[in-house]
Amino acid sequence: MILKIKGLWQLSFAISFLMLFFACSKQDTIHPSIEKKLLAIEQISQTQPTQSIITLDSLLQNSNNLNTLERAMVLFNKGEVLYLNDKYQEAFNTHLKCNKLFIELKDNYNESRSLITLSGASLHMGDIETSQVYALKALKLGLLIKDERIEGKAYNQLFKLHFKLKDYDKALSYIKAIDSLYSKGTDTFSIISIKGNKASVYLKLKEYNKALASFSEAMALSQSKKDPKTLVSILNNIGYTYIEAGIYPNAEKFLRGAITLNKNIKSINAAPYKGLGNLFLLKIENDSAEVNYKKALAIYTSNNDIKEEIEVRDKLLSISIMNGDYTKALNHQKIRDSLQLSINSLEKNRLLNFANVNYEIKQKESEISHQKEINSRNQWLLVNTVLLFILLFIATAFYIYNTKLRATNKASQLEQRLLRVQMNPHFIFNTLAAIQNITLEGNAIKSSNYIAKFSKLIRQNFDYVRKEAISLDKEIAMISNYIETQQLRFNYSFSYNIEIEDTIDTSKIKVPPMLVQPFIENGIEYGLKEKKEGGVLLLKVAKEENGLSFIISDNGLGRSTKAKKEKITEELHATTIFLERLKMRKKGEEKTFIIEDLFDESNKPIGTKVFFKLKLE
Known part of the structure; x- marks a missing residue:
């Protein structure tokens, strides 16, 4: 009896072992039908990303038909599609899931x-720190399995990371490591890319001869491969170097x-024209610079490359100001601002479209899940x-969407009102007039400095107005730039201290x-403007228990005196x-x-003081 029981136990163990073996074998194999679908998706991942995501999600919804490896590979491909189409947060979350499955599968x-x-x-x-952790893990695994391609990709990721941190010495060490891995390989295009990246690091380190040497190596390789498009890019990079x-x-x-x-190859490329524009602008050959920038602009416009078009228009704006053609300058500024709004609108639409697709997919997943529950319980x-x-x-x-939309609209309206107050036409034209006077006096260096300062101020206003918060040092830098521009307008009739x-x-x-800037402007426009000399503007920032306190004061005319001469509304x-x-x-x-009028002992107005506090997180 004992032997019989022992035999049954051994038989049961053998059957269990065989089932486990076949289960593992099935798990480690991708069925041809799944593999075929994944290959098809890979071919359309960049041209049809939305369709790719929908197809992959459809496979995941039928996860009961997938083994662990297949599910991991479907998630991997979905993460790659999201990453290639700049959906970095979604790509990160998806890869976390497939990475966990690959660890289980070893x-x-x-x-x-x-x-x-x-x-x-x-x-x-x-997230620099997290990026480095994952890159080092990938490098360790690449070395473990002795896969040079994985090693190269890990080194390349570490190169990008340190290049972004401006740690160019470390970035150079990683790109050299990649170069040594690929130098004996047959992937010529990858080697060309590596040589170009190495040259870019040398360029940042201002080691121009080494940069040119790397670009020359890349140029020789591209000539041997008879790849004119790559050669054009290298020639352009050498020119910039x-x-x-x-x-x-x-x-x-x-x-x-x-x-x-x-x-010769009938290719349209704006980069060389843009480079020539930069070159002639540095040589102060404004007419030649303008001609080449316009050629680059025409190409960027036809290609609908809005970001590059904005950059070129900024250059043309500066040239127009230097040439004294303020009508043309304002035209460039208007078009540039319209393009920036277009970029913002496209980005919002892209996010909304992606959110709608995700919502539809999640809704389908929810319906399927509920359907399974209905089959096991009381259906109706x-x-x-x-x-x-x-x-x-x-x-x-x-309800949540409408609430957020109303809040967004309110914030957008407030942003527009703020921008109108910050950069009013009177200030712009008066400043341009002041710069024109300096130009007419023949002081080119001083004129150039103030053009740069004024351009920077306009850029800061447009860049910062769309942000919820910036660092205090950037805010102070912008305020200083604004006050110094105002000093130019009023011929340095007042001084300031921060x-x-x-x-x-x-x-x-x-x-x-x-x-703070509106109250700085008020202090100048309604306090110090009519003081011929001796005006003082003061900004104090002090640490509080749970935040900061700000005081803006001036020794100007005072609100009460100014109000007698002209109507000053709260909106102004x-x-x-x-x-x-x-x-x-x-x-x-x-x-x-608090806004406080300042008086001397004889009750005569001697300025204005503004006080408020900000709580920090």
């Missing part, structure tokens, strides 16, 4: 591939060579419950942008906008706001 090769994408996504999202080195004749030679080669009761839940979910989603408590680390503290002082911005922070900071 699939070191695919685990390392997933780690490289996790590192790349983290880097794009600004010579510009950086200050060897302008050579720069012009290579840039014109790139243009000639483009014409569960159907009613699910329908009620979906209706409540949709109603809640629409006092910041020593214990404040201005680079780490975040504040709402352009919060931007007080309403200022208080609305504080209220939107929901910290009660608006209650600390």
Whole structure:
């Protein structure tokens, strides 16, 4: 009897072992039908990303038909599609899931591939530390399995990371490691890319001869492969390198060579024209610079490359100002601003479209999940419950969406009002007139400095107004730039001082942008403007127990005296906008706001003081 039981136990163990073996074998194999679908998706991943995601999600919804390896590979491909189409957060979350499955499967090769994408996504999202952790893990696995391609990709990720950190010495060590791995290989195009990256690091280190040597190696390889498009790019990069080195004749030679080669292969490329524009602008040959920038602009416009078009228009704007053609300058500024708004609108639409696709996919997943529950329970009761839940979910989603939309519209309106107050036409034209006077006096260096300062001020206003918070040092830099521009307008009839408590680390503290500037403007326009000399503007920033205090004071005419001469409304002082911005922070900071008229012992107005506090996180 005991022997019989022992025999049954051994038989049971053998059957269990065989089942486990076959299960593992099935798990480690991708069925031909799944493999075929994944290959098809890979071919359309860049041209049809939305369709690729829908197909992959459809496979995941039928996960009961997938083994662990197949599920991991479907998730991997989905993560790659998301990453290639700049959906970095979604790509990161998806790769976390497949990476966990590859670890369970002990699939070191695919685990390392997933780690490289996790590192790349983290880097794009600004998480440097996490990016480095994943890249080093991928490198360790690559060395373990002795896969040089994985090693190269890990080194390349570490190169990008340190290049972004401006740690160029470390970046150079990693790109050299990649170069040694690929130098004996047959992948010529990868080697060309590596040589170009190495040259870029040398360029940042201002080692121009080494940069040119690397570019020359890349050029020789591209000539051997008879790849004219790559050769054009290298010629253009060499031209830019010579510009950086200050060897302008050579720069012009290579840039014109790139243009000639483009014409020979009937290719349209704006980069060489843009390079020539930069070259002639540095040589103060404004007419030649303008001609080449216009050629580059025409190509960027036809290609709908809005970001490059904005950059070129900025250059043309500067040239127009230097030439005194303010009508043309304003036209460039208007078009540039319209393009920037277009970029913002496209980005919002892209995010909304992606959110809609995700919502539809998640809704389908929810319906399938509920359908399974209905089959195992009371069908009609569960159907009613699910329908009620979906209706409540949709109603809640629409309520949240409408609430957010109203808040966004309010913020957008406030942003536009703020921008109109910050950069009013009177200030712009008066400043341009002041710069024109300096130009007419023949002081080219002083004129150029103020053009640069004024351009920077306009750029700061447009860049910062769309941000919720910036560092205090950027806010102070913008205020200083603004005051110095105003000093130019009023012929330095007043001085200014900015006092910041020593214990404040201005680079780490975040504040709402352009919060102080309206009161600085009020102090100048309605206080110091009519003082011929001796005007003083003061800004004090002090540390409080849980925040900062700001004091803006002037020794000008005073509000009460100015009010007798002209009507000064609350809107002119931007007080309403200022208080609305504080209220939107929901910290009660608006209650600390005080405007005080200053008087001497004989009750004569001697200026104005503004005080408020900001609470820090």
